[in-house]
Amino acid sequence: MGKKLSETKKITKKKGGKKLSKAPSQARSDIRSCLKEIVDPFSEKDKDSVWEFFDSHCAYCNQPIERTSRLGHMDHLVPKKDGLNHISNRVLSCNVCNGDEKRDSSWRDFILTKDGTAEDHAVRIKKIEDWVSSKTPNKEEIERIKSRRAHAEKLAKDVISVLDEKIEELKKLK
Ligand SMILES: [Zn+2]
Numbered sequence: 229m230g231k232k233l234s235e236t237k238k239i240t241k242k243k244g245g246k247k248l249s250k251a252p253s254q255a256r257s258d259i260r261s262c263l264k265e266i267v268d269p270f271s272e273k274d275k276d277s278v279w280e281f282f283d284s285h286c287a288y289c290n291q292p293i294e295r296t297s298r299l300g301h302m303d304h305l306v307p308k309k310d311g312l313n314h315i316s317n318r319v320l321s322c323n324v325c326n327g328d329e330k331r332d333s334s335w336r337d338f339i340l341t342k343d344g345t346a347e348d349h350a351v352r353i354k355k356i357e358d359w360v361s362s363k364t365p366n367k368e369e370i371e372r373i374k375s376r377r378a379h380a381e382k383l384a385k386d387v388i389s390v391l392d393e394k395i396e397e398l399k400k401l402k
Contacts, residue, residue: 252395259391260384265313267376270302274315278302287319287356288335289342301326305335305360312373316363319356 250258279300285292286300293300303321304311311317319335330338335356339349364370 252391255391256388259387260381261308263380263384263387264377267380268313268373270313270315270318274318275302277315278318278320281359282320282355285320286322286325287352287359288321288325288339290344290348290352291322291324293320293322299323305356312370312377314363314365314373316360316365319359 279295284295284300287303299322301321301323302318303326304313305317305319306312325338325342328338333341336353339352339356342349342352344352365373
């Protein structure tokens, strides 16, 4: 999940290390995320709940994480592209697990690739399942969030097409 972001960062920093302005692809992705987060938010209070429930340990590998270290991430269990921003889809993840490529495998399979015995893995999986079931809203609410997200996605397309037009206009000035 984190890989895509770091690739984008690299793109904006190439050319002899001279920092360039944000690439259009990053801007498009920011527009989509920003509009979706308005209708499917994740608050500071939600973040506190995640830290508390996972007791400052990575949900996947169980490494302790110092909150002040900035190494803790609010990872999406189901990747951002398909999954909600909602607290029920967020867990605490260390820097390493957050950066690992796990897009094609489920979070359950991902945990099995981490250090620990089968029993350790089962404990972590159960902990996440308990979290998800305690935070998942009712069906109507999920449908409401999904429909708002679809609306935000449509609006993002409109905004992005205007952005692309303006980028083309600016390019012609060269
Ligand atoms: Zn981890």
